[in-house]
Amino acid sequence: MSRIFSGIQPTGNLHLGNYLGAVRNWVKLQDDFECIFCVVDMHAITQWQDPAALTASTREVAAAMIASGVDAKKHIIFNQSQVAAHAELAWIFNCVARLGWLNRMTQFKDKAGKNRENASVGLYAYPNLMAADILLYRATHVPVGEDQKQHLELARDIAAKFNHDFGVEDFFPQPEPLILGTATRVMSLKDGTKKMSKSDPSALSRINMTDDADAIAKKIREAKTDPEALPEDAKAMEGRPEVANLLGIYAALSDTSLDDVIAQFAGQGFGAFKKDLADLAVAKLGPIQDEMRRLMDDTAHIDAVLKDGAQRARSIAAPIMTEIKQTVGFLNV
Numbered sequence: 283m284s285r286i287f288s289g290i291q292p293t294g295n296l297h298l299g300n301y302l303g304a305v306r307n308w309v310k311l312q313d314d315f316e317c318i319f320c321v322v323d324m325h326a327i328t329q330w331q332d333p334a335a336l337t338a339s340t341r342e343v344a345a346a347m348i349a350s351g352v353d354a355k356k357h358i359i360f361n362q363s364q365v366a367a368h369a370e371l372a373w374i375f376n377c378v379a380r381l382g383w384l385n386r387m388t389q390f391k392d393k394a395g396k397n398r399e400n401a402s403v404g405l406y407a408y409p410n411l412m413a414a415d416i417l418l419y420r421a422t423h424v425p426v427g428e429d430q431k432q433h434l435e436l437a438r439d440i441a442a443k444f445n446h447d448f449g450v451e452d453f454f455p456q457p458e459p460l461i462l463g464t465a466t467r468v469m470s471l472k473d474g475t476k477k478m479s480k481s482d483p484s485a486l487s488r489i490n491m492t493d494d495a496d497a498i499a500k501k502i503r504e505a506k507t508d509p510e511a512l513p514e515d516a517k518a519m520e521g522r523p524e525v526a527n528l529l530g531i532y533a534a535l536s537d538t539s540l541d542d543v544i545a546q547f548a549g550q551g552f553g554a555f556k557k558d559l560a561d562l563a564v565a566k567l568g569p570i571q572d573e574m575r576r577l578m579d580d581t582a583h584i585d586a587v588l589k590d591g592a593q594r595a596r597s598i599a600a601p602i603m604t605e606i607k608q609t610v611g612f613l614n615v
């Protein structure tokens with residue numbers, strides 16, 4: 283069976299975009315793939331994280347996966363730092379990847395911003411760790427959003443260069459991107475040209491997975507729109523990114539096509555639509571959020587799930603890591 287690796291950073295504020303763009307789709311992949319889902323805490327610390335908040339967010343992301351329907355017995359859920367081989371392989375890949383390759387990574391430029399000199403070395407080397415995450419398990423498929431495509435390309439380049447440099451053809455597979463038709467790119471509720479993001483300073487820009495019904499309704503009510511009525515067709519939506527975003531969220535949450543949602547609300551005002559959208563979001567997210575809360579109150583259970591997952595992840599990784607070390611020429615591995 284083909285193997286999937288995918289991850290989410292426990293950087294706080296897990297949001298509707300993480301759910302509709304990632305976790306919800308993972309649930310659908312479980313029947314067709316062997317899945318390894320990782321709370322990537324080592325990626326998270328490439329930017330400063332308060333230690334207690336990191337611990338809490340790690341549990342929150344795991345709870346969201348379980349509450350959304352990921353089967354932690356059949357598949358693997360664990361937090362990255364429990365499997366030391368991620369760091370070991372990332373170091374080897376630091377020595378395989380070329381500076382020129384990393385210099386081209388747009389996410390580093392975006393995240394480092396103007397203060398590049400002050401960014402951590404970890405943020406710069408982040409794509410090498412991501413390549414290690416995937417290749418440590420010889421994963422064949424990686425569900426990726428647009429923003430991660432460039433990093434996956436880099437993982438493919440690293441795999442090919444390792445195979446070539448050490449004369450081990452096909453040792454690492456070329457991991458394939460899994461572009462999911464059902465994945466929705468959710469944009470900020472305050473700016474339809476920016477993706478909904480954990481790190482957006484405006485709390486009103488995103489719906490957090492921990493928001494209650496009132497908070498969800500308030501954020502949708504206050505979401506940016508424009509003075510026009512809702513569009514009559516998809517063409518009339520052009521140049522109205524905030525409107526497209528809200529309609530897209532409605533379509534994703536109701537599992538209907540965007541065209542059907544446009545037809546349903548064509549010509550109406552935003553008041554009634556926003557109320558319907560808020561009711562839909564509360565109805566769909568509510569049961570998941572209730573289960574998340576229950577799980578987060580039972581930290582011993584979440585910790586046990588993550589420990590069990592890590593143990594199984596280690597047992598897949600260990601023989602592959604031994605082979606990698608032998609290939610590199612490390613002694614007594």
Ligand code: AQP
Pocket residue numbers: 289290291292293299300301302303304425426427428429430466467468469477478479480481482
């Ligand atoms: N707005 C989004 N719409 C759809 N999918 C999204 N994802 C993130 N934001 C959206 C998907 O969620 C998964 C986990 O993402 P991540 O935690 O690795 O970090 P990210 O992509 O950098 O997410 P954020 O929320 O934007 O975090 P910050 O603000 O810390 O950078 C990925 O599959 C991602 O595509």
